[in-house]
Amino acid sequence: MSLSRAKDLGLPLMNLVRLKGIPILEQLHLEERLLRTSSHNWCIVNDGTNVPTIVMGMSGKPAQLLELGPVMEDRVPVIKRFTGGGTVIVDKSTLFVSLICNKDDVPNVQPYPRSVMAWSGSLYGEVFKGINGFQLRENDYVFGDRKFGGNAQSIIRNRWIHHTSFLWDYNVRNMGYLKLPSRVPQYRLERDHTDFVCRMKDYIERSDFVEKTIKAVGNQFTLKQVNLKDIDSYTEAENNLKTTRLLTLEELEKAMADTS
Amino acid sequence: MALRLLWASRVASHLRISVAQRGFASAVLKDLKYADSHEWVKIEGNKATFGITDHAQDHLGDVVYVELPELGHSVSQGKSFGAVESVKATSDINSPVSGTVVEVNKELTESPGLVNSSPYEQGWIVKVELSDAGEAEKLMDSDKYSKFCEEEDAKH
Numbered sequence: 001m002s003l004s005r006a007k008d009l010g011l012p013l014m015n016l017v018r019l020k021g022i023p024i025l026e027q028l029h030l031e032e033r034l035l036r037t038s039s040h041n042w043c044i045v046n047d048g049t050n051v052p053t054i055v056m057g058m059s060g061k062p063a064q065l066l067e068l069g070p071v072m073e074d075r076v077p078v079i080k081r082f083t084g085g086g087t088v089i090v091d092k093s094t095l096f097v098s099l100i101c102n103k104d105d106v107p108n109v110q111p112y113p114r115s116v117m118a119w120s121g122s123l124y125g126e127v128f129k130g131i132n133g134f135q136l137r138e139n140d141y142v143f144g145d146r147k148f149g150g151n152a153q154s155i156i157r158n159r160w161i162h163h164t165s166f167l168w169d170y171n172v173r174n175m176g177y178l179k180l181p182s183r184v185p186q187y188r189l190e191r192d193h194t195d196f197v198c199r200m201k202d203y204i205e206r207s208d209f210v211e212k213t214i215k216a217v218g219n220q221f222t223l224k225q226v227n228l229k230d231i232d233s234y235t236e237a238e239n240n241l242k243t244t245r246l247l248t249l250e251e252l253e254k255a256m257a258d259t260s
Numbered sequence: 261m262a263l264r265l266l267w268a269s270r271v272a273s274h275l276r277i278s279v280a281q282r283g284f285a286s287a288v289l290k291d292l293k294y295a296d297s298h299e300w301v302k303i304e305g306n307k308a309t310f311g312i313t314d315h316a317q318d319h320l321g322d323v324v325y326v327e328l329p330e331l332g333h334s335v336s337q338g339k340s341f342g343a344v345e346s347v348k349a350t351s352d353i354n355s356p357v358s359g360t361v362v363e364v365n366k367e368l369t370e371s372p373g374l375v376n377s378s379p380y381e382q383g384w385i386v387k388v389e390l391s392d393a394g395e396a397e398k399l400m401d402s403d404k405y406s407k408f409c410e411e412e413d414a415k416h
Contacts, residue, residue: 057348057350058327058343058345058350059324059327082350083349083350084325084345084347084348086348107415108416109416112319112320112321112349112351113320113321113346113347113348113349113351114319114321114347115416116349139347139348152348152349153348153349154351155350155351155352156340156352157297157338157340157352157354160349
């Protein structure tokens with residue numbers, strides 16, 4: 001769509017950042033910075049991350065969510081992120097899509113979790129149009145009753161982020177690092193990880209998904225591609241606001257010891 | 261709705277303040293002040309107690325975690341100092357006044373749902389020593405806040 005055509009339609013601007021293999025910690029730090037210190041809308045697509053990493057939500061407790069013995073033995077990095085939601089293990093096959101919006105640029109969406117979640121379900125409904133069984137179920141993207149996309153959000157005064165990790169493929173062994181969480185959606189019905197999730201690659205081509213997602217976002221925003229190296233010009237100084245962090249081995253050892 | 265009004269009346273009676281009844285809408289208590297980011301504040305001399313409003317907790321959903329500030333932490337009017345987690349989201353809590361944190365509601369660590377069930381009473385979040393009592397003038401009274409909530413909800 002040309003810029004002039006977009007202006008005619010009155011679509012708000014959104015910067016599109018396309019990444020490949022960026023470490024998830026770096027991606028999350030970038031997102032937190034853009035949410036809090038930029039006034040622009042952003043769509044970030046990261047095609048895989050470099051090493052298998054466990055990512056917990058803000059309130060996640062390692063002892064409750066992780067098999068700490070194998071996690072420490074295998075030196076799997078554990079991150080606590082700035083958004084809510086549950087625990088995932090991500091790797092090079094995971095696809096990440098993050099949407100950071102000014103609430104005034106999405107006026108039909110109230111800046112509250114359920115409203116943002118419903119809007120995202122509608123957006124991805126366009127992406128997966130024609131693929132049977134796609135729906136936003138409780139707060140997950142599913143095909144039928146199997147989850148392939150996990151969502152999380154952070155909402156600040158006038159902006160919000162909705163980000164998703166899409167389970168393109170997964171290593172069954174990696175699922176073994178995660179315990180069955182205490183808070184689960186009702187539709188999970190006590191299924192373990194391998195019975196609860198599915199592989200997105202069984203439903204859609206990878207490049208097809210990325211392009212359709214960008215197209216769906218482009219139906220609501222005028223997209224402008226921005227390179228990672230140019231992002232600094234869009235943000236203020238960080239002021240040490242990172243809450244996303246890598247947990248130390250000492251913290252994991254203490255978590256394990258506290259439960260013994 | 262009847263239960264909600266009964267609850268609001270009981271709280272009001274305990275706090276010796278009156279309730280603005282808004283029909284099906286969230287409860288708003290008179291004699292509190294309100295920020296446009298949906299926090300309430302009760303000022304008593306040089307101290308203030310605050311939390312999030314009934315409107316906020318209703319829109320956020322079940323709160324599963326409250327991130328509390330440290331004692332002695334400085335808060336500034338309109339700036340975030342903590343967060344609540346609900347559904348899959350962390351939502352900033354913004355301070356309605358400036359000051360220094362002197363007490364936090366530790367009950368919320370084990371029972372974050374108090375923010376939902378009792379937002380103006382047992383679900384209070386922090387108490388601060390005010391650094392600028394005049395700042396409260398910038399906040400809304402109950403009538404203005406009620407109207408503000410109605411206008412906000414009407415937009416969607």
